[in-house]
Amino acid sequence: MPKQKVGISICNASLQYQDSNQAIIEHFNLRMPLGKWTAILGKSGCGKTSLLRYLAGLLNENVLWSGDITLHGIETLQDNIAYMAQQDLLMPWLNVIDNVCFAFKFSDRRLSDTDNKRAFQLIDLVGLGGQALTMPAQLSGGMRQRVALARTLMQDKPVVLMDEPFSALDAVTRHRLQGLAAQVLADKTVLLITHDPQEALRLSDALYIMQGSPAGAISLTLPNTAIPRVFDAQLAKLQQQIIDSLEVDYV
Amino acid sequence: MPKQKVGISICNASLQYQDSNQAIIEHFNLRMPLGKWTAILGKSGCGKTSLLRYLAGLLNENVLWSGDITLHGIETLQDNIAYMAQQDLLMPWLNVIDNVCFAFKFSDRRLSDTDNKRAFQLIDLVGLGGQALTMPAQLSGGMRQRVALARTLMQDKPVVLMDEPFSALDAVTRHRLQGLAAQVLADKTVLLITHDPQEALRLSDALYIMQGSPAGAISLTLPNTAIPRVFDAQLAKLQQQIIDSLEVDYV
């Protein structure tokens, strides 16, 4: 499968659950640069997960959606995304290698020898060499999220949607995994939902803050440096700025 | 009860669970400045909670402890501490005001009218005016932790032991509560356990990092500014330093 770089733009979108009488998102605009990380920040309950799940095709029937989604380089989103959530979503009845190859259970393609070899390589890549046959229950939280990362890589989709993938981890583990993810997902178009301003600042090339109710998104300009960024005075200032603009919704 | 400022120092301590064959903490030294915040950072499982629970008198019988604890201004720790944990520990069967006054159930002193008035004032102070009769289940995570803060203040003890009190909250809520806690607990001797380097840097006057196994503590010098600190370049550098020194234990 030849890799194609893609970009997604969402224009004037609104989203409403059918059984609710108020839209969650309205006048929402978002541009995800090709092969870059885009982060979305926003207070709890503002609709971040709903948006992501809509993009992932998980909300088709019970929501009302209006707005345009323009895709570059891919035909549909549906077949071109990989999904990572806050929970690692490892199937507890499968060992590490089977979890990494989980997507093959749903594809027409049988797991070939090369696929298998690649899976082992990816497990090595995320730093779990030799643990391919371990069951998830034996792994720590950080290691489990590494397996989830390997699974995402194994899917090899151009777009990766991530819903607070690191928020269940402690500070140091999170820091290490952020670095790893930035490295291995370098050529993907990534949408990262997070609560953590620092995480967003460290990883994203574009950053949006969701505000208001129904929520819209405002964009923040970031320094044009490579990710993962090292935390410096400029980022510290940006962080304070983010917190201030998020706090608006809390009063 | 006249307020007395106290300081605690722990000298060459070691701690071991009786049913384990290895000490958790060894050659451990800690000085908590009088009426200031001291933060302890350390990787998961290094023994932070164990230390705190020992100080709170919750581990007397099933641990082996050696080392000196020197107290200044108070006779015993036991009667002079208030305890805050990661979970808010609000009793779900009591409303806000009863939770704030929970400690009175265990004291010889009946809840007087002045006590009651003070409780209402504290509820106002933490920003929950008018919610005194609400049940905890109706409150959000941040509001619940505010009630826990009011309860701690109501106990009015010179020493406050906090075990990751903000780690269950989202970034903005955490930021606001850190500010509030720094303000209302300004004259207490506070021991703050946390996973979050930024939190430690923002709130503490003295900072210790637990390292090794069994763990010892190394002290980090902090800028001599008032807390809560605003995040700047210096803190950003310190944060990177902390992460680097914590990462040692992760390899």
Add this chain to the structure above:
Amino acid sequence: MSKLISENKTLSKQINFIPKAIPQSMKSLLRIFISAVTLIVLWQSIVLFFALPSFILPSPAAVFNKLLERYDILFYHSWITAQEIILGLVLGLSMGLLFALQMLLFDPLRRWLLPILIASQAIPVFAIAPILMLWLGYGIASKVVMAALIIFFPVTTCCYDGLRNTPSGYLDLAKTMGASKWQLLKHVRLPAALPALASGIRVAVVVAPIGAVVGEWVGSSEGLGYLMLQANARMMIDEMFAALFILAALSVSLYFLADLLINKLIPWQHD
């Protein structure tokens, strides 16, 4: 696909999202009504089609008839059974709570009694019913004891589990506040155990009627179980079904009553 998603929510959560709750519940009531009617029609036509004698399967019409005709007797016997159930519940619940408390407070007691309690569970209570009759006679006592016995173990387990699984944070907090052992019990352990106790009560309310009726089966001269037995012996299966129906209605009302009370008294249990 959306259906699969919404099914993952528990019922109570789903209800929150339902905009107009009344038409929805009306709809489901209607559904229940329709399926019940369908079932009864099916039953009646089976009886008619196969010309089943009434001692094999009575027609629903006959059962309904009996309900109307013998309502006074049915009512009298229901009252008796209800008494047995209530007294059995009171006895069984208080014994279970007491036993659980003792096991919690006196460690040696727990160590020695718990294994025996668990082992005793392997003996089906209803199997010793005939002997219970010999010991306690044909009066109400044997049925009350029977109902109490049958709920004793589930109640004890629930209470004990609830009492010993107090979130350790609550205990820590209270201890740092200087709580004594008894204060801990009164202000923390007991209230925190109430939801567990409530689930014990829910189980008890479901099985206590079984205990009472089994007791009546083995020996009694009144009560719904006795009525069913007599009707069966007289080949009046329609009357037996009528009694069975009343018994089911009694159990269901008891359950909902208990549930209502519990939800009123322990509103925080859904945490």
Add this chain to the structure above:
Amino acid sequence: MSKLISENKTLSKQINFIPKAIPQSMKSLLRIFISAVTLIVLWQSIVLFFALPSFILPSPAAVFNKLLERYDILFYHSWITAQEIILGLVLGLSMGLLFALQMLLFDPLRRWLLPILIASQAIPVFAIAPILMLWLGYGIASKVVMAALIIFFPVTTCCYDGLRNTPSGYLDLAKTMGASKWQLLKHVRLPAALPALASGIRVAVVVAPIGAVVGEWVGSSEGLGYLMLQANARMMIDEMFAALFILAALSVSLYFLADLLINKLIPWQHD
């Protein structure tokens, strides 16, 4: 105080902290043994002291005697009952699983059948045992159906709950991977429901013997229930107790066997 703390851990966690596990379990085995012996001695002395006639309470010695004396007959009847239980389990479990699957897959079925299923629960199964005998005869079929019926509801509920409470994240993940409805069922819902199914099996294994024995009570010519009835009628309460003991032992072994198998086959259930 330390005791209170350690009690807050579940048993399995506590065991992790025990340095030398074998002496500990030996100690608790010894304790069980001692309390059992104490109980038996107490029982024997009550019988002796009050000079109770054996039809009121047989002495443990007499019961033990019967166990030795009539072991061949006891064994034969246990074998019959065991067969009924196993067949009932197979029938009830497969029916329950099938029913749960149907409710999951065909929404209308669920909407129409679930209320009826729940309502039917109010009717105690054992109460219709006498009629079941008239329908199915006094052979093994009626006991098997009885055991199956009595486990049907708990099994169905457990399976259905397990199947519909698949963590929604698992489903989301699989759906983004392009899973079809059937693939979801096969690769996600079913394996994820296995622990719930296992708890269904645990409940089933406990209640199925009750179903079989109640069936035998209502009419049979072999099995432990029959033996108990026969012994009771002949005033040989000691033999009845012996049969009761065997029944308890049978239930316990069945439970542990099932537990062992489940833990082997679904090792991740403790998550």
Add this chain to the structure above:
Amino acid sequence: QDKAMTLMLDWFVNPNHGPIIIAEQKGYFKEQGLNIKIQEPADPSMPAKLVAANNVDLAISYQTSLTIDVAAGLPLIRSATLIATPLNTLMVLDDGKIDSLADLKGKTIGIAIAGNEEATVGTMLNSVGVDFSEVKIINIGWALSSSLASGKVDAIWGGLRNFETNQLALEGYKAKSFFPEEHGVPSYDELVFVANANTYDADTLKKFNRAIEKATQFIVNHPQASWDTFVAYKPDTLNNELNKRAWRDTLTRFALRPAAVDLQRYDRFSAFMFEHKIIKTQPKAKDFVPVL
């Protein structure tokens, strides 16, 4: 002050209990200073045992069962006779499938209470050369008629010729009966009153017997009036065609002298049981049939 006593019947109330119901309804017990509480059993195998355990004062049992119970050491005595002839039958459906006792070989027989079937049914079958082990016995409790009618058993033991025959006929099934006394079983009292051997009070029992005797006389003298009195006891369960027919068939069967003792007849039956190895000790009639 009336003396309170509990009497537990052998079965649910039916015409066999005529004298008891009449005595109660017409106040004959009260005349004797007795206050009798009449109870129906939940389990037909329990009444005699409850007397032995001192939970009830009097019960109705069967001479067949009583002999076995006494031999097994239960402290029981026979205090009076209610019906002095056998009523029990080995009953089959008259549908041509079973014409003689010999046809029962390999068939199932339902019994109401376990205990005496080997002695009685066994003897009857032996008289035609069938061994007891060649039939299958099933304890079906209350469900005598329905089990036979629905074909779930081939014969029942415990169906009475004056009651179950009529019950089956009313449901549309013609029954055929084999009588024990015609197939090798010595004659016996079908229904007897039993009391606890250790705690019985002879005076009270005498008074009780007098009331029963008076009620029996009334029934014999006034069949129609006594029927009306009988059904008035529990009109909703008694006033029906079945009881009307059964009443007619029972009138001639009540023991006219309930207290009369025929020790030899009891000894003869014990000896018969003992010879057939049904009981291990042979109880002496004078020990459990006291002259009050």
